[in-house]
Amino acid sequence: MIHIKDEIGVLGIDDGPFSKESKEVLLIGTYYRGNRILDGVYFKRIEKDGMDSTEKIVEIVKGKHEKKINVIFLDGITFGGFNIADIHKIYEKTNIPVVAVMNNLPDYEKIERALMKYFKDYESRISILRSLPKPEKFDDIYLQYVGIERKTLELIIKKTRLKSKVPECLRVSHLIGRGFLYL
Template sequence: MNSDFHIKSEIRILGIDDSALLNKNVMIVGTVFRGGSWIDGVLRSEITKDGLDATDIISNMIKKSKHYGQIRVVMLDGITYGGFNVVDIEKLHRETGIPVIVVMRSYPDFEKIKSALEYFSDGKERWTIITRAGKIEKIAGGKGRNPIYIQKAGIGLESLKKIIQLTSIRSNIPEPLRVAHLIATGIILGESRGKA
């Protein structure tokens, strides 16, 4: 069900990003935001580098959080975490009951992804999860900045666009994801790096 709903300015959003791939366990960080204005909480967990546990671990991290009842949208920075640990966004939406928005800075290179997956014994399964995430749409970034690419589960396009506009305050990337990235890289590398 892709529903559009009324967006309050203080809608609770969980943005999730991963840290640098320094060892087998990869830290993921979630930031709970009220709209794009302020942070209400930080969640953390660990997934396996190139594993297939990201969906279940993210789902459990959300459901065990004291913020669970208030989170209205989950934002992911792409659908692969910790290398090629693919998130099944339909399953994540189903298990948590929360709509999922995938945000990407550029259109994925599917040929490159497909060739990389040939090195995995379960590459076909991972590819199925990637294709099941649905159509990739190009939408305007916040405040008229560079466009971003999105996929979605459980939310209509109009609601999604309103949420992106509301939360993209300092860049074309929504604040919940931008801050999750800063925290994750800062903790692992000693200082935040990369595009945020």
């Protein structure tokens, strides 16, 4: 039996709200110990529909809590529109397991059609999408992950959520992002 300590260090990353006119989008990271202790909040700007979310996520991870982060949770794999996070590269550059958490199964055919229609560099974006592991259902969410075994991941998710279906670090990153709607 695998033992996961109650105060395991996890980082949750989500994006803030944006409009069609936005050039940049705020990336929000919260570092949690377990599901009750918020121990850090990070912000980075990414380009809306750009290709810099992977690099900016790595910058957040390399902050103050890097040595304490056991898992990086992402709210999906796209931020600020179609700024696709490459979970393989994030794992490669941090050596910390990366998990994209989604409420619904992504429609990759629809996403690929949109990428082909709106982006000149659609081939590299589609290449990242196709390199990702298939989403797997867990309770009421879907997971894409690298660098961790499924059983261990399930235990960590159970330890890091409070009353939500997602880890608390992701829930709070999302709440902070929603707060920017009212500025």
